[in-house]
Amino acid sequence: MNFKRNKKVVLILCALMIFSLLAGCGGNAAPDKAAGDTIKLGFLGAKTGSVANYGIPGEKGMKMAIDELNAGKGILGKKVEGIYEDNKGESSEIANITTKYITKDKVVALVGDPCTGLTKVAADIAQENKVVIFSAGATGADVVEIGDYVFRNTLLDTVAAPAVVDWMINKKGWKNLAVITSGNNGYSTALTPIFKQAIAEKGGQIVLEDTVNDGETDFTAQVTKLKNAKPDALVFTGYYTEAALIMNEAKKKNLDIVLVGGDGLYGQDLAKLGGEAVQEKVIFYAGFSTDQPSPETAKFLEAYRAKYQEEPDMFSAQFYDAIMILAQAMETAKSTDPSVFKNELANLKDYPGVSGVTTFGADREPIKSPVCLLTVKGDKFPALLEKIPVQAK
Amino acid sequence: MFWEQLINGLTLGSSYALIALGYTMVYGIVQLINFAHGEIYMFGAFAGLFLVLSGVNVFIALLGAMVFCMLLGMLVERIAYRPLRGKSSRLSALISAIGVSIFLSTLMALYRGTNTTRYPEIIGNSTFSVGSIQISSLQVIILLVSALLMVGLQLLIQKTRIGKAMRACSQDLEASSLMGINVNRVISATFAIGSALAAAGGMMVGIYYNAVWPYMGTMAGLKAFAAAVLGGIGSVPGAMIGGLSLGVMEIMGVAYLSSSYKDAIAFAILILVLFIRPQGIMGQKISKKV
Structure with a gap:
């Protein structure tokens, strides 16, 4: 082997590496210098x-x-x-x-x-x-x-849920409410106490409390109970799939009820799975609407x-x-x-x-207004139902 | 409310029963827990969905789904179980079944995505009252179709040649083959019949809940397995009774205890039965199966 030539190659490679390093430093140096501007x-x-x-x-x-x-x-x-x-x-x-x-x-x-x-x-x-x-x-x-x-x-849910409950009780007159939680869904189990507290504070009554599980399809027992409890509206704190299936079941059992929930219901599949059963019957809140x-x-x-x-x-x-x-x-x-x-x-x-x-607020938590109430209306998803203003305390 | 919940339970239970029949028949003859059976049920639901969406009449779609799953069940048996039969331990066949189960559900997930798909409302639904209880026409249809299929199955087992061959095979596979029964054909027929019933169950569940998804077979399969054990695995009337009672117990659990315990109830029953009466409700200690 030609040792000398190898050495040359190594030298050239080293030089290249040093150059590239320098070039790299040069490239980084420019924005640093401009950092003041x-x-x-x-x-x-x-x-x-x-x-x-x-x-x-x-x-x-x-x-x-x-x-x-x-x-x-x-x-x-x-x-x-x-x-x-x-x-x-x-x-x-x-x-x-x-x-x-x-x-x-x-x-x-x-x-x-x-x-x-x-x-x-x-x-x-x-x-x-x-x-x-x-x-x-x-x-x-x-x-x-x-x-x-x-x-x-x-x-935040702590801002939105009380505003929505206030709208349900004082504007719609839905005082007797059923609350359904999805037991194996962390979002749902965290949202339910916020809703329950708001219902208690705004003077509503919880006539039925029940649970479902994400991933199940058989909600016949829950809907039968719901039908017998005769609430004015249903608060469901879970996700859109189960909401759509609950509403399908309610339609089958001839139960005409409005389901209200959080932004966990915000998914295209709500409209796709629920079809006619969710038309203007499922209401959820979100912080933004283009309507x-x-x-x-x-x-x-x-x-x-x-x-x-x-x-x-x-x-x-x-x-x-x-x-x-x-x-x-x-x-x-x-x-x-x-x-x-x-x-x-x-x-x-x-x-x-x-x-x-x-x-x-004093705790640096945001209070946002308005809360947008969204629903499924015809082919439009989501469709704005109403904007509720929120008063910062 | 009790009677309405009872009907909810029977409707749910009839879907468990239709799947449990497949488990129990296959077990009766080859002593294999066919864990891919839940996926056959899922394929039945999807096959029915495709047929319905392509505009086929709902009952013809039901037949189509059943035929499709018959072929699928026979194919699974031919590819995944038959090569192992007699040559390796029963455990290998069981592992092969789990493999097929994962393969089939993942295949459907790849094809359709893991989201829940809506089943169109193909049977107009109305509710009617009997006394103070309200029943939906859909529930009645599901109960009737399930009953019809189960009666048909009993006739097939008791009155036909293939039924007689199946009963013989369940008593002694080797002796049956010595008597000139084509054992492979009987086993194939068993898979076909079991799969067709599961497909019917899958499609009716799809119509009933308006929803199907690729992993629907996993939990339904396990529940149906629990139902088959409850009724006495290997016993056909046992699977029917086991399925119906499991459905009713689950619904009553949700209605009067808590929904959180729904799955726990099914499996607690399974464990209890295994402790107290290992042969199940209808099972006999000396095996006279199918």
Whole structure:
């Protein structure tokens, strides 16, 4: 073997490696130098995997908000830059990405994640590093409790359920209610106590409490009991599949009843499985509807449709709002330092966003208004039934 | 309310009975728990759905689904069980059955997705009152069709040549083959008949609850197995009684105890029966099966 030639090759390879390293450093150095002139915001959300349905529209809403800011004066006269990594909906990924955003990109705020569990992972890291995290979707418990850098903007069940129960009892006169829980569904077992407390507070009566299980199809016994209890309406806290099957069974048993529930009923399959049985008979709440938009929402809808040629959803609206609320807080605080503008953020009152009006309560939890009541109407899903305003206490 | 719940229970129970019959017949002859039987039931529901959606009359669709599953059941027996028979232990056949069960449900999940599919309302439903109780016409139809199928099965077993051959095989497979009975053909026929009944059960359940999905066979199969054991595995009247009583007990459990215990009731009964009366309600200690 020609040893010398081999040595040459090795030398050339080493040189190449060093060059590429230098080039890499050079590439990284540029944004660092510009860090003083741009404000960086990190996107937390999945673009692939099982929860990509929340992340993809969220990213679009965030991009649109940043483009709008940059078309104007930016934030405090500085350009805004969004960084969009894909966390795939995995805890290990979101931890890595959050750390990268904070230590390498030096973002001032993280926007996302739409999921509660993932938000909590990122929030722990953000709180420790004193960077603001603003979730546009996490509805679960113990999120803002992580610390004073943690915020969220989405319709919480503790806000929506009392508003819906108030509407049922005081507007519709449905005082005698049946409550059905899906026993093996964590979402349902958590939502039922919220509904029950609201029913007790608003002066309603629970005439029947029952359970079903996700994955079952035989609800004949429950519906027979329901029919005998004669409630004015049924509160079902589970998911859309079981709701549709319960309503099918009710129709078979000639039971004319309205089923009311949370956003767990928000699924196309509700209409597909329920058919005629759910037509204007199943009502659920959600934080966003493209029907009857406020002036802010109408403007957003128009711009979004023009930019992406598709309909925005709750996540695109909430990510858009998150960016705009952060921008407003930084402008008011005249600072991009998270430890300063987080206080302005906590004082947010009656912010007229595209996903509704937002106020942060004393506990930094969002109170959103209005609550949209949605239903199935003809081929339209979801169809807006009514918007109920919520008073911030 | 009691009588209405009783009818709910009998309707649910008749679907368990139709599946349990397949378990019990196959067990009676080859001593195999055919765990793929729940999936045959699921395929029956989907086959019926396809036929109905393509515009076929509902009773012809029911027949079509039954014929389709007959062939499927025979195919499963030919591919997955026959090569193992006599050559390896019964345990291998049991594992093969579990494999077929997973294969079939996953196949359907790949083809249709795991979401629940709506069954169209093909039989107009109306409720009518008998005294103070309300019964839906659909329940009556399901009970009638199930009863008809079960009577038909009894006639087939008691009055026909193949029925006689099946009874002979259940008593002694080897002796039957020495007497000139084509044992493989009898076993094949047993699978075919059991599968057809399961298909009928699947399609009626689809119509009754308006919903089918690829994994519907798993739980239904286990419940039907529990029903077959309750009635006395190997005994045809036992499977009918076992299925009906399991359905009624489950519904009564939901009606008067709690829905959370629904599945627990089915399996608690299974365990209790195994303890107290291992041969089941109709089972006999000295085997005279099918």
